[in-house]
Amino acid sequence: MDTLTMLLHGLSISIMPVNLLACIIGVLLGTLVGVLPGIDTISAIALLLPFSYSMDSTAALIMFAGIYYGSKYGGSTTSILMNVPGEAASVVTCLDGYAMAQRGRGGAALTVSAVGSFIAGTLGVIGLTLFAPPLAQSALAFGPPEYFSIALIGLIVLTKLTGTSTLKSILMVTIGIILGTVGLDSMSGISRFTFGIDELDRGFDLSLLAMGIFGIGEILTVMTASSTQSKVQTIRFRDLYPTREEARRSVVPIFRSGILGFLIGLLPGPSGTTSSFASYALEKHYSKNPSEFGHGAIEGVAGPESANNSANSATMIPLLTLGIPFCGGTAILLSGFMIHGIIPGPALITQQPDLFWGLIASMYVGNILLLIINLPLVGIFVQLLKTPIYILMPIVAVLTLTGAYTINNSVLDLMWIAFFGVMGFYLRRTGFEPAPLIIGIVVGPELEQGLIQSLIICNGSIWEFLTRPIAGTILAVGTAFILYHAIHWFINLKHQQKETSINSNLHQY
């Protein structure tokens, strides 16, 4: 009842003209970011961070959240119409979405994707509304050892679930932690790794890093790619109606994948992408016609698109209740909170109830707005997709560089952004996923503070650390996770060795 009252209070805040306008701008920009290839959610939010200084903090955060969840809606449009995923989470949608578009059912796929995203996104926000307050209440009892345990285990799980190589992800997180140590040490006040450059005392600006690695890096990738732009189909309003059969077959996958996506969203890592792939496998498993998958099965669009939207809502839970981001998108959102002087965490709900509930309520409003934007206005977005890359990319590059300059009015920042851009380009080409690096930078200082304070509290005793009920449980779960994967890896290695020896024996005969 209390939650409902607070939610209604939040709703009254979120529909205030300034907040509603921020929400509309956020979801519109989010859809654009999702639709246009070459523009990433993280770099878009990073680019807009300096613009938000003069905005009211609630409105600014509503806008950033709108971009974050709005991008997942737009990502499916390019997957279905062009076979080019606008977002990593929409990769799997290409398989059946594009096949449907080739059969002339692209409009129906877009409708099912938008409606599924709306229903599952709303399911995710309901989950956020119900689970965030009790979790925040419990987190009030957390001390440095508990925070350190969550941050450490979160990073370990993240490295396993992100990218194709665990070692590469571990290296990326560690490099992120290393970059996070540059600047004034908050515990001792000593300047670390600044080499006498005063501007480095503040540490690396996360928005600059994100704009460089995700923004300029992506622009370099797109502008230097030798592939040509795909042809876009024209969609008319009357094409958007799914048949009765398509609608019937989409209902269960939307709800099932919505719940699955929400659960995956609570885990560290790129939950949007993971949940869409997991949902695709789940829907194929439960389908009466699994052979249709890959050839235009509507469940292959409904499931993944629903899963990645509810996962997105769930990723807000650790951010809002613990102040710990578990994916790149929430890491940059955390930076948005911080530049407005707001520290997300268990105290947020009691100290800033208007902001907390206003933000959650805005997500309900935003989901409705996204449904309205993505269906009747789909034709406009399709027209935007026809904008040639050679016109779009130079404009986005200059906008990103100008945005980066405005942060500190410093040309040195432009040098940094160019350096990080080249780094982002090479990281992508060599299979290093850059998102863990960003999370490492954000979580690193918290991890350091938690570690040092915990060791002082526990007088350097690891045993005392483990006997604290919550920290001990979290560390035990993390250890079990590591052991499981280590055993799995060892068994796989043994199998490979066995196969190699059988093959070499056969070769001898």
Next chain:
Amino acid sequence: MTEKIVTSFFLVASIIYLCFAQHLTFGTIESPRSGFLPILAGGTAVVVSLLLIVKQIRSKKSVTNNKVDWSKFSFILIGLLFYITLFNIIGYLISTFIFLLYLFKIADTTGWRLPLLLSATSSAIFYLIFKYYLAVTLP
């Protein structure tokens, strides 16, 4: 090959970082100081980079990538460096106009009329938005 170069870059950077981290006080396990995490993180990065390099040398597989137009890549970087250098000297408006025009031509925009028009309007719009609407001090 590029994969090994990138990993080697991280290895060298981690070793340098670790060397500088040695100058900070490590403290003790009961009372860790400002060098505690940097030394742990630097050590981890060195070990993981080494493991990755060994793995990459032993593995026959390499990351498959789309073809890149390296001449375009070099020209974009050269243009970017010129833009950053000229930014404070000739001012935002003119440097942005030149840089945009340069990028449009690198990106294979045909003709001159469209790139000139787009560069002029875009740089003017950005200038007006940042300078007057957002009150940013631009050179």
